[in-house]
Amino acid sequence: MLPNDPLANVLYVDLSKKRSWVERREDLFGKYFGGAGVAIQLLTENCPAAMDPLAPEAPVVLATGPLDGLFPLGSKTVAMFKSPHTGNLGESHAGGRSAVAIRMSGIGAIVITGANVNPGYLSIEEGKAYFHDATTLWGMRSSVTAGRILRQSESSAGLRSIMRIGRAGENLVTYADVSTETYRHFGRLGMGAVFGSKKLKAVVVSGNRTLEVADKVVYRALYDEINTAAVRSPVMKKYHDLGTAENIQPLSALGGLPTRNVQAGHFESAEAISGEHYAEHYLGRRLACSHCPVACIHIAALREPYQDEAYYYKTTMISYDYEPIYALGSMLGLSNPEQVLSLMDKVEVLGLDAMSSGVCLAWATEAMEKGLVTEQDTGGMKLEFGKVDGYVAGVEAITSKANEFWSILSHGVDAAAARYGGADFAMAFGGNEMPGYHTGPAGYLGFMLGARHSHLDNAGYAIDQKELIKGLIPAEQLAQKLMDEERWRQVLSSLTVCFFARGIYTPELTLRALAAAGYDLTAEQLAATADDIYRAKFAFKFANGFDFNKLTIPHRVFETPAVLSGFDEAYMRRAIAFAAGQLASPRA
Amino acid sequence: MRLSVIDAERCTGCQICMFACTRRLGYAGMGKTAIHVKSVGGMEHGLSVVVCRACQDPPCAKVCPEDALVLRKGGGVLLDPSKCTGCGLCRQACIVSAIFWDKEAEKPIICVHCGYCAKYCPHGVLALEERRQEVSNAAK
Numbered sequence: 001m002l003p004n005d006p007l008a009n010v011l012y013v014d015l016s017k018k019r020s021w022v023e024r025r026e027d028l029f030g031k032y033f034g035g036a037g038v039a040i041q042l043l044t045e046n047c048p049a050a051m052d053p054l055a056p057e058a059p060v061v062l063a064t065g066p067l068d069g070l071f072p073l074g075s076k077t078v079a080m081f082k083s084p085h086t087g088n089l090g091e092s093h094a095g096g097r098s099a100v101a102i103r104m105s106g107i108g109a110i111v112i113t114g115a116n117v118n119p120g121y122l123s124i125e126e127g128k129a130y131f132h133d134a135t136t137l138w139g140m141r142s143s144v145t146a147g148r149i150l151r152q153s154e155s156s157a158g159l160r161s162i163m164r165i166g167r168a169g170e171n172l173v174t175y176a177d178v179s180t181e182t183y184r185h186f187g188r189l190g191m192g193a194v195f196g197s198k199k200l201k202a203v204v205v206s207g208n209r210t211l212e213v214a215d216k217v218v219y220r221a222l223y224d225e226i227n228t229a230a231v232r233s234p235v236m237k238k239y240h241d242l243g244t245a246e247n248i249q250p251l252s253a254l255g256g257l258p259t260r261n262v263q264a265g266h267f268e269s270a271e272a273i274s275g276e277h278y279a280e281h282y283l284g285r286r287l288a289c290s291h292c293p294v295a296c297i298h299i300a301a302l303r304e305p306y307q308d309e310a311y312y313y314k315t316t317m318i319s320y321d322y323e324p325i326y327a328l329g330s331m332l333g334l335s336n337p338e339q340v341l342s343l344m345d346k347v348e349v350l351g352l353d354a355m356s357s358g359v360c361l362a363w364a365t366e367a368m369e370k371g372l373v374t375e376q377d378t379g380g381m382k383l384e385f386g387k388v389d390g391y392v393a394g395v396e397a398i399t400s401k402a403n404e405f406w407s408i409l410s411h412g413v414d415a416a417a418a419r420y421g422g423a424d425f426a427m428a429f430g431g432n433e434m435p436g437y438h439t440g441p442a443g444y445l446g447f448m449l450g451a452r453h454s455h456l457d458n459a460g461y462a463i464d465q466k467e468l469i470k471g472l473i474p475a476e477q478l479a480q481k482l483m484d485e486e487r488w489r490q491v492l493s494s495l496t497v498c499f500f501a502r503g504i505y506t507p508e509l510t511l512r513a514l515a516a517a518g519y520d521l522t523a524e525q526l527a528a529t530a531d532d533i534y535r536a537k538f539a540f541k542f543a544n545g546f547d548f549n550k551l552t553i554p555h556r557v558f559e560t561p562a563v564l565s566g567f568d569e570a571y572m573r574r575a576i577a578f579a580a581g582q583l584a585s586p587r588a
Numbered sequence: 589m590r591l592s593v594i595d596a597e598r599c600t601g602c603q604i605c606m607f608a609c610t611r612r613l614g615y616a617g618m619g620k621t622a623i624h625v626k627s628v629g630g631m632e633h634g635l636s637v638v639v640c641r642a643c644q645d646p647p648c649a650k651v652c653p654e655d656a657l658v659l660r661k662g663g664g665v666l667l668d669p670s671k672c673t674g675c676g677l678c679r680q681a682c683i684v685s686a687i688f689w690d691k692e693a694e695k696p697i698i699c700v701h702c703g704y705c706a707k708y709c710p711h712g713v714l715a716l717e718e719r720r721q722e723v724s725n726a727a728k
């Protein structure tokens with residue numbers, strides 16, 4: 001790295017003592033770049049294995065990387081914490097303005113420990129922490145309103161990021177998220193609950209500065225090369241035009257869109273909730289994360305009449321993407337695009353993870369159909385596929401932990417199935433509710449083998465659609481492919497580059513971009529660092545009790561025809577055993 | 589010629605113009621930007637692009653006690669950093685708040701209407717164009 005790059009400044013904040021200090025950690029940033037690579041080290045240093053994820057001492061780490069602020073699509077912040085949802089590694093990525101704001105603030109990472117006595121928010125200006133009261137914002141109905149108030153009371157608009165939780169986080173729902181700039185999320189695995197346990201309503205980060213580069217002329221030329229590639233790339237155009245929602249119709253046509261709790265892979269109303277339909281009828285604005293020419297963020301304008309007065313409307317701006325449309329649309333059998341939007345808005349306002357919420361409600365619906373859960377359990381609420389009212393009430397009941405049933409469901413679908421039965425259709429992997437890909441073995445193995453149990457770990461769903469469609473390959477070979485992809489992604493998420501740009505940031509280009517930031521490495525060294533980061537994540541997982549042999553696979557996976565069928569549990573187990581063996585042995 | 593905001597409604601808030609304006613001087617980051625993009629009550633409700641309007645009779649130049657702001661052909665001003673003492677009076681005089689502050693140099697940052705940012709705006713928000721009056725003069 002370049003000498004004096006502010007990237008190596010780590011801001012430590014102790015909420016209990018209201019104390020903060022900065023340490024230079026060139027040892028970490030020089031070796032692991034930033035993002036995931038540095039975050040896993042900071043997490044391991046500050047989170048011993050026995051830590052209760054919701055204890056005051058439990059740390060939250062936010063890390064950016066050397067390419068943030070330098071190159072297009074260097075736009076992600078990596079958060080790490082111990083997940084209250086799985087009791088293991090919690091890792092979550094978000095863009096918005098968070099990464100650039102942290103980097104412009106003159107720091108590379110933030111480590112937050114301790115807890116507030118009264119609700120508070122943390123404001124970080126030019127790398128210095130200020131502690132503020134947030135009692136008035138605590139319990140506020142909408143996280144969006146809380147964001148608006150913070151926006152008004154804090155200065156430096158435009159160079160600032162506001163990360164905050166909603167009521168779900170305050171109430172310790174284990175899949176509560178942290179949203180940034182209203183429309184991007186640190187989703188999955190419950191970072192919102194960790195904020196909630198610390199009585200930390202929000203973190204506001206701002207600052208502005210210049211950053212040095214190794215060689216100005218080379219930097220500008222390389223910038224143009226990356227920018228041109230990004231602007232011309234067909235993948236980028238696809239995400240700009242319709243956004244990720246573009247995938248709804250094609251996946252449904254192939255049989256890969258999870259529908260009614262994966263009782264089907266084809267949704268008869270896919271057209272109505274498709275990216276095309278939303279763009280034509282509701283798209284109100286397109287937004288971009290900082291430093292992104294693509295602007296994949298699609299915001300719908302939903303105009304709804306008030307029931308009590310004629311010609312009186314409210315217009316809500318709701319961001320939509322593939323995953324929330326799947327989880328709160330097809331997974332629940334909802335075919336009315338406006339109802340899906342309003343459910344997404346409700347989930348946003350409460351600060352819940354959309355995917356986990358949808359999967360939990362889908363399981364609960366089927367469990368009611370099968371009589372495992374009754375109206376007595378739900379407090380009189382009836383959940384039926386295709387009926388939005390029950391789901392709107394349901395997410396509220398989860399958030400407020402309305403009774404014993406909803407309280408258990410607020411810990412995820414595995415917890416609920418353990419209590420009420422129905423594990424065969426509780427669609428979670430490694431404790432994390434599934435994302436929207438019923439594509440085949442690579443997709444499902446991807447969720448299980450990935451360190452985060454996320455589709456973004458290794459994009460197994462893409463292997464199903466592009467490669468396995470030509471024929472199944474040996475399980476070991478498939479596991480190897482997934483692991484190789486995940487290993488490379490450790491580099492991207494340490495730089496920290498948006499995964500949508502993975503086609504642009506090839507290893508060759510990545511080495512040159514790193515050189516501009518003062519890192520001189522060979523391809524072999526880069527690959528070795530990728531492996532180090534990958535293994536460090538699994539070391540944390542193993543230390544916290546993760547065991548490949550304990551992974552369970554809901555039987556539904558094998559029952560419902562997917563894009564690719566003809567795989568069985570034995571095949572999956574062979575792949576899992578291979579991955580376990582690879583990670584048990586040291587690097588060759 | 590001057591930099592114009594053609595249509596702020598097309599702006600996605602990517603801040604690429606702000607990076608460009610800083611990069612024109614050879615730096616990464618946004619510390620030298622003369623253009624800012626701000627949300628109007630949350631990004632989902634739209635953005636405004638704040639940059640010098642290239643006044644023909646610039647109020648900022650009039651208040652400068654050191655004559656550090658020299659009138660620029662085509663409107664706006666050029667800063668003579670050797671004369672500027674960093675008093676900040678010009679900032680208060682600009683009604684569109686288009687004078688930003690370079691904390692590193694303790695001097696104002698004012699757009700020079702070079703058009704570098706417009707080349708990078710991916711969504712056609714910005715353009716370097718002749719002002720209407722210049723066009724009609726040229727037509728004469």
Ligand code: SF4
Pocket residue numbers: 639640641642643646647648649663664665681682683684685686687698
């Ligand atoms: S800085 Fe402001 S006052 Fe000065 S020329 Fe530009 S718009 Fe006019």
Ligand code: SF4
Pocket residue numbers: 591608609612621622623639698699700701702703704705706
């Ligand atoms: S025209 Fe030139 S000086 Fe003005 S904002 Fe754009 S890049 Fe900066």
Ligand code: SF4
Pocket residue numbers: 598599600601602603604605606625637708709710711712713714
């Ligand atoms: S580059 Fe264009 S779209 Fe991006 S923030 Fe600037 S004006 Fe808006």
